[in-house]
Amino acid sequence: MEKPKIPDKEKQRLAALKTYDILDSLPEKDYDDLTLIAAEICDAPIALITLIDENRQFFKSRIGVDIEDTPREYSFCSHAINLPDQLMQVEDTSMDQRFVDNPYVIGEPKITFYAGVPLVNPEGYAFGTLCVLDSKAKRLNERQERALKSLANQVMHLLELRKKNKELELSRKKVDAYARETEEFVYAASHDLKEPLRMIRSFLKLLKKKHSQHLNEEGLKYLSYASDGVKRMQMMIADMLEYYRLNMDELTAEKVDISKLVDEVSAFYKREHQDAEIKHSGLPAINASGKDLRMVFENLIGNAIKYRKAENHPVITVRAEANPGEDWVFSIADNGVGIPEDHLERIFGLFQRAHSGKQYPGTGIGLAICKKIIEKAGGKIWVESKLDAGSTFFFTWPENV
Structure with a gap:
């Protein structure tokens, strides 16, 4: 051998x-x-x-x-x-x-x-x-x-x-680990920024209360700018924390009555915007995370009110359409200022805005939060809009989440 x-x-x-x-x-x-x-x-x-x-x-x-x-x-x-x-x-x-x-x-x-x-x-x-x-x-x-x-x-x-x-x-495990690490870092950093911002805001209030008589008109204006900047930063941190919470939390489903949910969201906004007309009918009860779905409707209805035409009172219509055995398709239509065509896709990204922040305040995170919630459930979101002709936001939600 x-x-x-x-x-x-x-x-x-x-x-x-x-x-x-x-x-x-x-x-x-x-x-x-x-x-x-x-x-x-x-x-x-x-x-x-x-x-x-x-x-x-x-x-x-x-x-x-x-x-x-x-x-x-x-x-x-x-x-x-x-x-x-x-x-x-x-x-x-x-x-x-x-x-x-x-x-x-x-x-x-x-x-x-x-x-x-x-x-x-x-x-x-x-x-x-x-x-x-x-x-x-x-x-x-x-x-x-x-x-x-x-x-x-x-x-x-x-x-x-x-x-x-x-x-x-x-490679997937490495990417997942890196993404998780990044999310945890951003979450921790955002959370840790909240306390110093609270302190800055408190001192600005104290400065205005005790020393405003020593400031001229220009000084008071700068003080107001600083207070507004701190407030915007606090809102942005709160939204960022919410955005990254969605990455870390598991989706929990329960039976959610969408008609009742929209009524509650409408009542919240109508306290400040009494002229807003929010209509709906035939909305279903679906399996979803009530907290997350509420956030979707709060953002979409809130945006419809925010981006109103100055000469009109806001009219928002919420509808739902069922595809048997498939997804629910929800739509939120408004009569607002509309969105430029070249912004229709990018508005769902973080910090993306279709209009000036001075005219329409906000953080630019709300639609990104909506997108993450909906896609996490297996749905999708899109918008149809024309300038000065209003917008309609659509999103799908799987029948069995």
């Missing part, structure tokens, strides 16, 4: 094999199907997918044998991988010096015939073979040889797919 030669660049070959994370893995149907087809086409009682590591031959898939691996020195496939571009075929082991006294030739399973196609990765390293074996001497015909080569290619495709899936999963 001749021991198989060690391939050139063996360290690199073994390192490449480890990247597939396949050694000692459990049986998988996709691989077993290919060995079964190989055995049937080649009329062989034994078919194997083998992988050669430093000391042994591991059987990723096997038909006709019970063992999971063999020592490398007794492996037929360890010879085959030294010729990565060829099908190795041994018609009669009793006539071949390499195998004549091999333990698996003189003992069970008494291998007399072997044919193996190396499994070669894109870098040219042969990891093992797809092989067929028999206890009687024979030779594969051309059709069987072509089929065995094609099946070996499919085994290699499965290995490459496995590797890419592992790489994608690792």
Whole structure:
């Protein structure tokens, strides 16, 4: 018996094999199907997918044998991988010096015939073979040889797919960890900013109360600007904390009566905007997080009131339409100032605004919060609008959240 030669660049070959994370893995149907087809086409009682590591031959898939691996020195496939571009075929082991006294030739399973196609990765390293074996001497015909080569290619495709899936999963975990870390940092930083801002606002109030008589008109104006800036910053931090809370909290569903919810949101806004007319009818009860869905309607109805035309009283219409077995489609239409066409997509991004902050105050986070809530539930949001002709915001909500 001749021991198989060690391939050139063996360290690199073994390192490449480890990247597939396949050694000692459990049986998988996709691989077993290919060995079964190989055995049937080649009329062989034994078919194997083998992988050669430093000391042994591991059987990723096997038909006709019970063992999971063999020592490398007794492996037929360890010879085959030294010729990565060829099908190795041994018609009669009793006539071949390499195998004549091999333990698996003189003992069970008494291998007399072997044919193996190396499994070669894109870098040219042969990891093992797809092989067929028999206890009687024979030779594969051309059709069987072509089929065995094609099946070996499919085994290699499965290995490459496995590797890419592992790489994608690792990348996804890294991205998720980075995103989580970023969210936690922003959340913590925003939270920690709240206290110094409260202190600044308190001192500004104290300054105005105790020393306003020492300030001229310009000084009082600057004091007012500073107070407004602190107030806007507090609003922005509150919205940012809410935005990042949505990333960290799990979605919890309950039965929410949308008609009742819209009535409550309407009552809240009409305390300050008594001329606002908010209409709805036939709104359903759906499965949702009541807190998050309230935030969606508060933002969309609040925006409809905020971006009103100076000469009109706001008229907002809330509707819902059911697609049987699919999503609910909600719409919030207004008669306001409308949105420029080139802003229709970007307004759902963080800190994006369609109109001047001086004319229409706000943080530019509200629609981003709506988008995150809706997409987290599996829905989508969009808007149709024309300048001076009002806007209609649409969003879908899955029937079964």
